[in-house]
Amino acid sequence: MVATIAQRIVDDTLMYSESVATIDWSDVLDADIVFIGIFTFNAQRGYQLAQHIKANSDALVVLGGMHASLNYPEAAQHCDYVLLGEGDESVIDFIQAVSDGAAIDFPGVVYKQKGELVHTGERTAPADIDVSPDYNLLYRYDKMARLNTVWAQVHASRGCPHNCDYCAIIVHLGRGIRTRSPQAVITDIRQTIAFHNRRFLGLIPRMNKIVWLTDDNFFADRKWAISVLQALIDSDINAPFSTQARYEIGFDDEILGLLKQAGFVELVFGIEFLEDDSFEQFNKKCSYDEVVQAIENTQKHGLEVRGLFILGADNHTKGVGQKIADFVIRHRIKGVLIQSMYFTPSTPAYDANKDRLIHSDWKKYDGNVVHYPSMISPYDLQQELITALGTIYSLRRLVRALIFEKWLYKLIFTGEFFWQNSMKANYKRELPYLKSVSEGYSCQSEGG
C-alpha cells in the first residue's frame, strides 16, 4: 500500500521483498530514497540492508514498520530517518520534503543530530486507508502469486479495542477502529483475486483460492463488519474467505450466518491459552469454557476453526505442548500457529518481562523460546513447542487429511505440514543454545 501511495508522486517506485525475490542491487543503490519496513524478527536483516545501502550509495535510508516505530532509539542508529507509525501519509510528506529541499520537521519522524535523538512529535494515524495495493509494484511477485503457497490478502480495517498485554497491534495501530468503505474492500478483493488466480506457467490453475482478510480483529466494529459481509453477499464474488476473530464471534449467530453466506470457510481464533490463569496474566478477557463453546458453535454453522496459541505463560509446565495438541485434535481445529511468548518492545508484556529475556537477538523472535518461564526451563519449553507441532503435523495426520478432508483442506494441510515441519527443524536447531542457558536455571516448579 505504501509503495502504491508513493508511486502517485514518484513514477519510478519499486518494492522488494526478500521473501519473494533476490534484490536487484543496481536498482536499489541507484535510488534517491530507500524505505525499509521491519518487524521484530527481521529487524537485524533490515539494519544490515540499511547499512549496506548507506555505505554504497547516496540514497536516504528510512526505516519504518512496527519494530522501527516501537523501538526507534535502536532503529535510528542504522538509518538517516525513522518514520513512526503507519506510512500512508508520512511517506508522501517525506518524499515531498526531500524533493523540495525542505526540513524534515513534520510529526512522526526520529533522526540523529549531533549524537542526540530528535523526535518531531506524535503523528495522528491516517484516516483514509482506502487504497488498494498495486501488486505489480512488488518485484517479481506476479510469478510467486500464482503458487498455492501464497494466500491472497486484503486488509479491511485497522486497530482493535481490546488490550491484551502482549499485543503489538494496539501499540502500533491503536485501539480505535478505522475501517475502509465496504465498496473499497470489495474493489480490493476483486483486484486481488484477479491478480492471484492466474494460471501457473499459463497452464495450471491456482487451487488454493482462499482470500485472507488480514485484519487483526475484523469484527471489532460489528455494524461495519455486517455491511462488508452484506456487500460481499450482494456481489458476484465467489471465493472462499478466512479472517481472524476473537472468540465472542462464535456466539454471534447472525454474523456466523452471514459469514457462511458470504463464502467464508473458516475463522481464525486467537485462542492463545487453555488456562484461565494465563488469560488473566496477559489481560486477555476470556475463559477456557467460553473458547470451547465458541469453537463448537462456529463449527455448527458450517465454518471451520483455526487456532493461534502461545506457550510460556507463568503457569505453563511440562506437558503443555501435548495439552495444546490434544485440544487441537479433539476439537477438530484445522490448522494452528503455535509460538513461544513473543515480546515486542513497547508492549506491556515486554516491559513486564524484559528482565527475564534470554537475549535480544531479534532474528530468533519468530516463535522460539526467548525468555525464562516461571515453571519450566527454556529448553523444556522449546521441547514442548516441538512436541505440539510434531503431534499436530505428524505424517499420520497428513495421510489422514489426504484421505478424509475436503479438497481445500487436503491442500492447506499439505502446505502447512511442510511449512510447520520446517519451523520445527528451526526450533530444534535452537535446542543446544537453550540447553546451555537452561543449565543452572532453577524454575519455581523445581523449587527455585
Ligand code: SF4
Ligand atoms: S484481541 Fe487480538 S488484536 Fe485485539 S488486543 Fe487482543 S491480541 Fe491484539
